[in-house]
Amino acid sequence: MNRCSILQCIFLVCTGVETFAGDSTFLTGMFVNHPSTSFRVVTNQSLKNAWAGDQLATGTTDGAGNFSAGFKLNTESQVLLFIGAAFYKLWLDPGASLNITQKPTGISFAGSVARENKFMYAASLMQPFSVNHGFDQKFQPEEVKTYFDSLETGRWKLYHQFFTNEKPSQKFKDYCEGQITGFTCFSLSQYPMKFIYIDKSIGLKDVPGSYLEFWKKFRIQETDPGSDMYHNALRDYVAFLAMEQDKLRNISAQQERPPQQLQVNADLSRQENQMAIQLQIMDSLLADNPATLAVIKAVQIDFMIKYFDFHNLTRTAIDKYANQFPGSEEARLLTDKWQEKNKLTSSKPSFTLTNNEGRHVSLQDLNGSVVYIDFWGSWCKACLSQMPSS
Template sequence: MRKYLIYLTIPAMVACGSKEPKPTTLAGRYTNGTDNKVIVISPDAIDTISLNENGLFVHKVNLANPAMLKVRSGRIQTTLYLEPGDSSYFEVDANNADGISFSGSNSELNQNLRSRSKELQNIFRGWRDLFSLNLNEFGLKIDSISKELFQKTDSLKAKSKNFAEMEANRVRYFMLRLRSQYPEYSAYLSGEEFNPDSADYSFFDNVDMNNGEHLSYDEYASLVETYAQLRIQKAQNFKELSSKPAQERLPAIFSMIDSIFTNPKIRDYVKKQYLMEEIQFGEFWKLNDICNNYLAACTTPVYKQEVQSVYNEKLKIAPGNSAPTFTYNDINGKSVSLSDFNGKLVYIDFWATWCGPCRGEIPHLDKLEKDYKGKKIVFVKISLDDDMDAWRKMVTEKKLGGVQLHADGAWSSDAAKNYQIKGIPTFVLIGADGKIINPNAPRPSSEEIRTLLDQELAKI
């Protein structure tokens, strides 16, 4: 699955038996942000809440058991531990996302949760060193990290047994996730071809892959996805299936998922992930029947809500719709608008200087632009860099051509929002009439792009 995609994930909740729900309050404030809303992900729903003029929001939810709720504004996500009846508050400065402060109920635990999450993130950031170890060295390293993490988890029991239990589960699944990723990442780093049949995944035999309640842990959800992918990759017709369009491929994959998992919630989740991948990065306008069938069969309301919401939003940029307008300054400070290119095809590259795949496409894009010089097509490159100086430096030093723009607000810019950019590089092709031809156009390095451009130029 595409690495840059960030899906909404359902928050962790301890199963403590059936209890009477209690009103629970979560409030927060965002300063220096560009978004005017937040998304709150609770055990049973995904809610979008507007911020007031001071960047404040208040959200009430009924909780029967302790839970971890996620709050997302733009690219900043905050996770908070709440117990039934709690009243928790946090503040975020968008210019210093690491400086989140907590107050109210369980503020100490929430600060601890943030610190521990950063610790796990830092472990994974060292993935090259970790996965370059041989199998024996990797096993010893994992055991050492696990021991240290579980010692810290045990120390939390005195403060909250429920919180300590949730953190222990999270650590366990995080370590299992690393083990599940080792064979493929190790092969990649050593330049070898990954073969799932020859890798040792025997540890999966000791993991319950049908625990619907534990999908509440992001780490377990990721483990389930990896397990599903491995099983599907081992299918005899996998290569043939991979080459088929989504309309044919997804029903076959959904059938495999039904045979792999017995828990309905697990099935719903894994199918949702495959479907969301296609909605976000594929020819989503051809998935109406697939989406309707999923929504009809899905028994997990929050997954249905997510798919329906994302699909309806995505249809706003389906082929044939008017392309969202934008106006940004180019590298020389000149104001440039999409309307300036009426009567020409517009091939847009959403990219950033730090993005490896984006940089890899630059030579192909330069060649494409050179070969189509003088034709009714313009190549527009929109940077989503947070660091504008890094963009200026690279464009200038590399002498990058085309129309070079920087989107004010980067990922929170109007262009990124209106074109629903979830991963980069993303290419968009707009017709001479200002309408979208393909919101997920082929990359410059692909074989399909020249055929598509030639076909559309012939219509002008």
Template sequence: MRKIIMTFAIAAALTSCQEDKGYTISGDAPKMEDGKTVYVSEIDENTSRPIRVDSTTIKDGSFKLDLQDPESPNLSFLEFEGTQGNVIFISENEEIKFKIYKDSLRSSEISGGKENKLLQEYLAHLKQVNEKVMQGRSEMQSAFQQKDSTKLTSLQENEKELIDNDKVFKKKMVQENPGSFVSIMVISDMLRMKSYPVNEIQDMFAKLSEEVQNTAIGKQISKNLKEANKVAIGSKAPNFTAPTPEGDEIALKDVMGKVTVIDFWAAWCKPCRVENPNLVKTYNKYKDDGLSIIGVSLDRPGQKDRWVKAIKDDGLPWHQVSNLQFWQDPVAQLYGIKAIPAAFVLNEEGTIVARDLRGEDLDKKIGELLNKN
């Protein structure tokens, strides 16, 4: 934060106390009924959830509301009584105008303020990418049904190029707008989608302005990055102890091999069950060379029988543990698990050398580590 001469800071504080202009939102909503309530919500700093902060009503197909100046930009939402969905915008000390489309709130137009202009650019990009991905996957399904392998491969390459371009776009947006609140939203998406290694995302975050880093979302991202760094590639895998199906306790350190895979899965997880035969094949291929696997199940409380049955049905011969606490499983939380299946590959020293690999990619990586390729 830049140093400010004390007298100037006091004068500015007095001015802000005496004259709080606030920021204004207004909009045209021609298909909304008069008398319907318009709610304004924003992300709460303590809970990271939207909370309603003010409201107004529709009159003659329009609305207007004066709000208190935000100390810093924040992710905000407009909701309309009796209408599903919301309109995303950023609170900033500007006059923000909306053109509301009742039948498609997400298509509503927003003008006013550099933050909202950049937000609209980002949302338009996401919409375009999503539409192209969905169209491509529909064509992939058709090519698969027609057994057109050449077209299927081409479509898969197109999707990879599309995703790579999306990553470049997001990184460029963050780099070119270090003082923008939108950049913290982009970084949040990067972290959630694992677009870049954690250390690269950390570097991008560190180059944002202090004002942006200290917003409610910025503080949450900082916390998430610290947690992610604990299980990033190159970090020492955190040790844990958990109960087996037989009720015994085993620790990660006690089952380490030359290469160790921590496999997060659950009996209720269909993608996990589909992946299990591949993992069994890989285990049988490398178990005599030093491969060890420990499965950590995120099965629900009271469903031990389903967990045990899945182990038997899928023929999983390696170590298995679970606290039967669903997403609240302490081991899953320790490793920041937000989706399954998820796998961490450790070397002999217990360092994480790869993660989130499946099928042939996981088999190849283990072979490389065991010098079998």
């Protein structure tokens, strides 16, 4: 063991960070803006761990912002470093070493995977959500498209320079392609949503058809790239294809609005139809990409369980998923969530009545009396299961 490795191990033992022998991955660095700050390193954020990720290491920087962590990594992949309120997307592989140092001019990297992380930092892929387009005050579709097109052009330029001069792994190449295109398409897809559903300053019909042409650049990757941006964009792409297939925008624009309750029912029916179409499109679009299908379809079904009451559609989707991916952790998790939801929604409230003196009474005792009921009170077990803070 060389002197550097010995010092790393001493530091890790002294700070209480778990270490591994042999093919350990070491992450070290210094963030002068984060002295005495808690940090954690996670990977594999997914439905299986409620998007918290698998924790690889935790610790606290010293007074100068130095930190070090050693952990076991099974495969090369994206790893997230959370430090204070900031987070960084890093690329690591088993047995790798990476030093990341914050400087007045930016961030520098050293170690066996320094080149991959230098590229991610230069292409603004390391902290993608720090990219601010500045068009949030009013809906400016053409301006925001121009901005993201320019950003993506710059990223592809760096990409071609990097992969021409360097020869990193195919997995990293696939990941970067997913991150670059996925970031652009997902950002442009989500941009109108703020104005439609939060600000309510525009309607879906106000989004120009030409704006949605950015989807023409989206491509299904041959192998799953392990890219969160790609997965996010892919789900939005499926929703876009479903909307186009069902021609909802044209139907909505031409219909006279029915009475409110009928409109609510029509909206729910339309949403259910959209969900069904999206599931069909996923199966067709990703027939040759089972790894990607397993990820995004599980997320879609989980979304349906959480936010909709499309009983038959959801139950059928879960059963089909279990047949497509037998024995998978996602299938078990979706089944458990579905059973738990059905248990909660079928709960019958049990309660007792007390008068204003605190004595238990029956319904007959209250005949002819004015009764005030705290409906969301602690007596309603079914209510508490749905609204635990009530």
